[in-house]
Amino acid sequence: MYRIEIDPNLCSGFGACADLAPELFALDAGGTASVRVGESDDPRVLDAAAACPMGAISVIEIQAA
Amino acid sequence: MKPPRSVLIVGAGLAGARCAETLRAEGYDGRIRLVGAEPAAPYERPALSKEFLAGERSAGELLLRPSAYWSDNSIELVLGCRVDAIRPRPDEVVVIATGARARRIRAPGADTAHVLRTISDAVALREELHAGRRLVVVGGGFVGAEVASTATRMGVEVTMLEAGNAPFEATLGVDVGDVLARRYRAHGVDLRTGSAAVALAPRRVSLADGTAVPCDVVLLSVGAEPVRELVREGVVECGDAAGGPGHWTSAAADGVAAARRILGLEPLPAQPPFFWSDQFGLRLQLVGDTRAAARVECEGSDDSFTARYFGGEGRLVAALAANRAAEVAGFRRELALAA
Numbered sequence: 001m002y003r004i005e006i007d008p009n010l011c012s013g014f015g016a017c018a019d020l021a022p023e024l025f026a027l028d029a030g031g032t033a034s035v036r037v038g039e040s041d042d043p044r045v046l047d048a049a050a051a052c053p054m055g056a057i058s059v060i061e062i063q064a065a
Numbered sequence: 066m067k068p069p070r071s072v073l074i075v076g077a078g079l080a081g082a083r084c085a086e087t088l089r090a091e092g093y094d095g096r097i098r099l100v101g102a103e104p105a106a107p108y109e110r111p112a113l114s115k116e117f118l119a120g121e122r123s124a125g126e127l128l129l130r131p132s133a134y135w136s137d138n139s140i141e142l143v144l145g146c147r148v149d150a151i152r153p154r155p156d157e158v159v160v161i162a163t164g165a166r167a168r169r170i171r172a173p174g175a176d177t178a179h180v181l182r183t184i185s186d187a188v189a190l191r192e193e194l195h196a197g198r199r200l201v202v203v204g205g206g207f208v209g210a211e212v213a214s215t216a217t218r219m220g221v222e223v224t225m226l227e228a229g230n231a232p233f234e235a236t237l238g239v240d241v242g243d244v245l246a247r248r249y250r251a252h253g254v255d256l257r258t259g260s261a262a263v264a265l266a267p268r269r270v271s272l273a274d275g276t277a278v279p280c281d282v283v284l285l286s287v288g289a290e291p292v293r294e295l296v297r298e299g300v301v302e303c304g305d306a307a308g309g310p311g312h313w314t315s316a317a318a319d320g321v322a323a324a325r326r327i328l329g330l331e332p333l334p335a336q337p338p339f340f341w342s343d344q345f346g347l348r349l350q351l352v353g354d355t356r357a358a359a360r361v362e363c364e365g366s367d368d369s370f371t372a373r374y375f376g377g378e379g380r381l382v383a384a385l386a387a388n389r390a391a392e393v394a395g396f397r398r399e400l401a402l403a404a
Contacts, residue, residue: 012350013394014314014339031394047090050129053314053339055109 002045003060004035010056017048017057024048068328069158070095075148075295076162077101078110079313080304082129083320084160089138091328097140104145105184106132111313113187114211115343119218120191124184151295158327161296162320165289165305170203174265178283181208193282196220201270201280203262205232207342209286214344217252224255224278226262226270237351237385238361241372248367252345301327312340337400352396353383365389
């Protein structure tokens, strides 16, 4: 299980995360990305973090409850 | 199109890493070897001139992927291995993703000046930057401007030698260049425009106008050149080695594109170029290509502004957001439609 966080100071709304995994990330009207779900076991969260040009997405592996 | 039995990727930077990742993500099940000259697993270079230089991020925090990722995906990572020659195996595709090397000027002492391209370059530079020391940045590149910004925060006295009339005038235009010049000087940088270094002695840089700048450390920031010694017919080239613009997103996209070519997949739609730089409290984010610009429209203040670049026929070709991250997505959409 992964906890997903987006640093709002780094996010520039580039949108690579939402392109990769629209179920997990959304671009809001202000142009920054937000997480649709705080936690997920979808491995694409790792791809989204790697794809972010600003390095704004951090993924923390957590123990499933 | 039948995929090859194995893929050998030379160069474990962003483009090479993205190529390997994409091959696996698209279901390729042959052998993948990713060979890097540096000892570190694929990492983020943009932070080298910023958080890493300042000691705020460690080498481990720069990794593109957690270390287990490569073995989990059966990607053989061969590190610390400089490739001199290649003899492909039967049914093997060779990808050249060897990146770029920092350019040096032709001047006495240029061989021993610092450049910043790799983790070890950054470590060597960091060891010499202490409060009160004097750094001369030769050249008007983005790496040099970011190092100057980081160094001033560390209490280093910085002199920047810029050949043109203002920083990034050629790329971003004279209005933005003037804003940046004011900003550098307000942060205590001794910015010398229209100046060129002719000799770099260990403790002084001599200029073309006959003056000299005493210093403790010299950094060359005069761009990069592609590493192409291994390029030959039949290889797949990608990233900076293939003459890319040296931007993070271009190298990443090019690595993906190389993998898709190898697998015979359709190319993904092209995205407008994107580039960013953090310097002196400004986050500059540029979408598009300013080389085609004939006219610039600026709006805002020195601390937060946008610049729109229009081509000869009045079409938007690029847009710059300075401390206006929220505008980037809109620019990106606008320029994607214009392309």
